[in-house]
Amino acid sequence: MTQTLALVGAAGGAGTTRLAVEIGATLTRTGRDVAVVDAAYETQGLADYVDTIEADVTELVTDGAPLDSVVQPAALETPGQLSLCPARAPFERLARAKTAGAAETLEKQIAAIALSHDVVIVDTPPVATNQAVAAVDMADRIVAVTPDSERGADALARLSGRVRDVGESIDAVVANFADGTPQVADADTRVPATETTAPSQCPSCLDDETAFAPAVAAAVEAALDTTVELDFETSGRLDGLLR
Template sequence: MTATVALAGAAGGVGTTRLTVECGATLARAGHDVAVLDAAYATQGLAAYADGQLGTDVTEVVTDDRELEAALVEHPADTAGRLALAPARAPFERLARAKTAGAAERFEDRMAAAALSHDVVLVDTPPVATNQAVAAATAADRVAVVTVDSTRGADALARTRGRLQDVGTAADAVLANRTPEPEVVTEADAAVPPSPVRRAADCPAVLPPDDAFAPAVAAATERAVGVSLDLEFPEGGRLDGLLDG
């Protein structure tokens, strides 16, 4: 399996970064080698999930034309597959250069390169309003829009669908985050309840798997990536073939 997936936040603060990490850990638990790339340069939230000190960050990769491998940080989670993160952590001057059209083209190139050495590439993508977000959404094999179950979340989802259409792509999945059963965003393909942990240092919360959060993330991962996972959970909760393909 080789897939690149942009998990695009419909708005800021919907939990896209954490959900992307949880999906990555779920795929790694299933034995896949996963790279998570940070396109949310403004918030730089993925850096909080990287263990230890960061050296080269993803903005250096796209501004100084360096190889992505220099920015990948191995996550210490005990999984059958590899989970590596490429966070952004940069001063304002480099952030500005990383948001240019030329840097966005190099981001696309690094996504393609990551796909050659990993089974799945997940991109933590901010709302589609910057060059690198557009690059992630248009270069990815699939786009999963992350939103929350509220009027704000529904409005942001509609706006995101319009922006994706404007750049010539569309959402392959809609993930309702932080809610067990959507009541407003009823078109969601999967729903993920609130995380049982608060700190990034305690993530991924899908490990060890529980009987509620981990299966929900697994179902969301299946929808986002377009694959079937064969994973077992406590209380006999087995996730096997929720999708036909």
């Protein structure tokens, strides 16, 4: 059965898009087919991970673009397939994509994508737009991503309130860029920063020589309440990152 995950940024700059790609890539290592859908229309960050865009998510929900023109397979040598569904739109179409009607269409299209994938990850902005509400409303699991900082802890509290306001609750919390003393007390798992930041060099989770890959795997387990059957060389430097 397909699982739909709303990966919700607690604040701008939380690294939600990058983490969505990394979580998706990690899942493909286990043989799952995964789609990442960009509902963060303002930042449109997922587009940076795609070489060419025939049609984007906003065209899908406003102008009826064919679904297969939006779902872009990523070139990964993993047992499963990672597909990216980016947003890249001019202001006029962006405005139309944020309407309540377009949000309803987004829900239907995510359901359609789920028919051919094992997991659908929706890159979701802080819950203040129609498309964000649609994403958390239909998701099987809602996961907050927040920087591991005092700012991130404050942003998480605000996001938790917004999610409650729409009748939902957060299932797991990922503290991102977690390299020092933990600042987000409610985090279920922590993911360190990486030296690799350019989208063209990602995903980084395929490199088992760093602390990043097992930390992302732990984030997958927390996000989807599942077990990831991947083996990593663990050491003392990973303590506190995985859990």
